[in-house]
Amino acid sequence: MKKYKLLSLLVVLVLQLSVNSAWSGALDPFAGQKGTLKIAGGTAHIPVIKEAAKLIMTANPDIRITIAGGGSGVGIKQVGESIIDIGNSGRKPTEQEIGTYNLHPVKWGIDGVGVVVNPDNPVTALSTQQLQGIFAGTITSWKELGGKDRSINIYDRDAASGTRSVFWKKGLKKSEVSKKANVVVSNGAMKTAIANDPYGIGFVSVGHIDASVAPVSLDGVAPTLDNVKSGKYPVARGLYSCTKGEPSGLAALLFDFLHSPEGRKIVEEKGFISVE
């Protein structure tokens, strides 16, 4: 028992040391702070915010950061109604939203929205026209696209999704989406759904694309960070976090952190392009 205690103490010590030494600079402003930061909205943001929150709360246990999803629309509305402190949005808030709620969007990352299929699917490239056909429900079998003779299962997001609104505007060029589409609630859920469905197709934040899903190039351009960065891949968007009024207190500190070298490293590690 004694040995165990000693060991655990050691583990904690080592953990704290390693954390402190690596992040001490960027996390210094959080020292002595107290309070709760409620964050909700865009689901593409979650991995970055979660990692940042973990570091901040480890360095200073007096700070509590809660993270929920819901979609960009929800983030904007809830921060506007002062239900949460920071509303994440995967699209730029509209002038009207900014005006009504006195929102201050802060951009800390650039992302794209890529079409994804299951890794077992031989189809790896589509034209915009084919994409429109698939999502409208007029192309119904993978066979028509060079795949297996199985029906195409479309996965869609709900109306509050910023990822969806960007994809619909820039990827689908505002064409119709079939009502038969399955609806999932977040970028994470989209990825999981496509990873589990060999005949599914959906769209997900480029930062979320990993080995569990296969990216589909659109009109010959693959949805990669490089292509988003160079502007070759058209379905790109900024990642915003909004506060009601000028960011202050913990929210301002968090934004500063996301723009610091350490914060930007997290943004890049999670698959996005960081901004100064």
Add this chain to the structure above:
Amino acid sequence: MGVLFQLAAYGCGLLTIAVLVMMFQLGRPLFVDGQFFSLLSQVWQPGQQLYGIYPMIIGSIRISFLALALSFPVSLGTAFLAAGLAPRPMQRWVLAMVRLMAGIPTVVYGFVAIFLLVPLVREHVSRGSGLNILTASLVLAVLIAPTMVVFFVNGLRGVDQSYCRATDALGATAVQRLLYLQLPQGWPTIVSGVIMGLGRAMGDTLVSLMVAGNSIGVPTSIVDSARTLTAHIALVIAADFASMEFASIFACGLVLYLFTMAVVIGLRMLVHLRTGSDR
């Protein structure tokens, strides 16, 4: 002290009514000039200012009735075993198993279904995504079975012992006793069990949210993806409070509330029927 008891009881009663009032109040933007009824028959297309919940009503009805149809023979069969066909010690084990099933959390049913049942349905039945009415109904059928079995067993066992002895004395087999005595005598409780099962299937959120696919179209076959009223509430809850989308979930809530009232009143009438026939 008595006053406090009274206060608690009235408070709980008032709260139940308050829920109904609150649904009306918050869904009011949708109810002006008798729009409520047109909502029930409209499609859901927020882009075109259509906030109808018809697809969800159809989704809920299809899923819960299919679940009931799948679950009924299974539950009745199990109840037959527990109420007479199985040897005595086994009857207790069957009931214990049913109780254990009733204790499994809903979310666990959904969780297992996603990883075990959905791929099976996708590969061998529907050739679609596997997230559809059939899958949801299969899970719900298992979920509501314990409720139904308990009611069925109570109904079948509730028959007066003297009748049972009489049939036994006439040389009836256990099967004959079940079929010609216990089943006809216990039917009001059996119907109650069916109604309770339907209520549970209709009211369940997690299973349909997790495995029914949540599409907004009106389902036309059992391998179509569908959205239920309950899942719709869970999906749209986070929308803008001032929007019509948000108001529509109160229409869903209201439909579910009224459905519950219908179930409860239906059960009461059955009870009256039973006590009436005893006289």
Add this chain to the structure above:
Amino acid sequence: MRTLLEKSVPLLAWAGFTVLAGALAAILGYIVMRSWAVLHLSLLFGDVAPIDAIFLRHPVFDGLFPAVAGTFLLVLIAVLLAVPVGMAAGIYLAEYAGYRMKSCLSLLFDILAGLPSVVVGLAGFSLTILLHKVFPGKIGPCLLLSALALCFLILPYLIRTTQTALESVPLSLRQTAPALGATKLQNICKVLLPSKLTDILGGIILAVGRAAEDTAVIMLTGVVASAGIPRSLFEQFEALPFYIYYISSQYTNAEELQTGFGAAMLLLVLCGILFLLAFFTQQTLSRHFRR
């Protein structure tokens, strides 16, 4: 025709039972199989020492501890709120209410018991909005509101248990104390309730199980995917059933999914224990009663 029917009935019965038992075995077997590898302490505490986690000296990020603690607090508050109110209402129904009032109220409570939990959650969420309008910026979805909504969800069970327990006290016992000069209240508190304590306890345990497994209510009133352990009633929280739901739809890697199966196993065991406990409490009572 008749004999055919009579012959097919046992077939139906055994087939039905086999299907149900098979489903149960599949569910339990699958969960046990998939969660077996992660069933040790690090499932709860991640890489943080348990002692540090429990005394909140170090936040846990890779374990289920915050979710377990959240569920525990939630259920504790909900049950503490619901038990006194539910028992009081049950006592009123059984001992005080007149015939009309009784049938009117029990109709309402039956409706309450039948309400889908998502509707109860929606009511809790509406309350949040109303409160938010009254105190702008102060109140949002939080632990307290979730607990209130859950309390509302389990109230009818507690009311019904108390009522039926009291009503089943035999007349001989019921009349003894008043005959000796006890007041109605004394009779209820000192004789009637104690005689049915196990019955009521069984009902409370069932209510705890119901509160612990519910996902729909908390999903609408304040649970979030990542929050840590709540420090006040007005903070958001994590909970075990919501975690399971969350992981099922958006796990990012195999380890997360494994943790999800671990969480499912944990919740399953927790609810299983509660149900068995309730079952045995009531069983001992009914045996006692028969004697």
